Amino acid sequence: MIKQVDKYSGDHVLDIMSKYAPNRNSYVEKLIRKNLGLDQLTERKTLMEFGAGRGEFINRFDHDPMIETIAVELDPDYVKNLSLRHKTFADFNDAPQVDFIYLIDVLEHLEDDEDFLKKFYGKLKPGGKLFIYVPARMELLSQFDKEIGHYRRYVYRDLRDKIKGAGFKLRRIRYHEIMGYFAQLVNKLVIGKTKLDPLSLKVYDNFLVPASNFLEKFIPVPIGKSLYALAEKS
Secondary structure: OOOOOOOOOOHHHHEEEEEEEHHHHHHHHHHHHHOHHHHHHHOEEEEEEEEOOOOOHHHHHOOOOOOEEEEOOHHHHHHHOOOOOOOOOOOOOOOOOOEEEEEOOHHOOOOOOHHHHHHHOOOOOEEEEEEEEEEHHHHOOOHHHOOOOOOOOOOOOHHHHHHOOOOEEEEEEEOOOOHHHHHHHHHHHHHHHOOOHHHHHHHHHHHHHHHHHHHHHHOOOOOOOEEEEEEEOO
């Protein structure tokens, strides 16, 4: 389940990620565009971000004439700002059926993720697509994850089975950011930082993120800090 909130507990994380991880955020945007085919649209489609936060990603699509943007978000301050640029809903049940739904680092915050996957299936039009991006590998689960409300990190088989169990046809599932996996593992086992450090993130974003994405252009990596999946409503 997901509860109504007065303020998202990971607000400081969104602030740091926005300022110090531009490469990572740009790569994630490219994954959204590529997997949902947003740059090849021939007619106007509806695009929903579930858990839109401050609008880091949904704001990147609101000037596209082929896309109608919809933001679903609980935090009242975020909702107020999002409503200036998007059709916005604080209650997912009130949102309409759409062509595309995506979630970026949100599914792990939902206690009953399988129930929500079924709800996403219901909110998609026939042939609609769902793109999910989540933290990966339970061995990386740390105090930091727990402090910002993560119930879990995901492995390939777990996410695959939950998506299929919700009725979707799975089109793609891959690990992402292999360099980030090892960096995070070293931090957990050796360094032991429990907070997001801006300087470390900046170094990671400038060097390891481009290296990971260059490698992943050529080979599907067997492990990663994150995991993404593309699913379709038959």
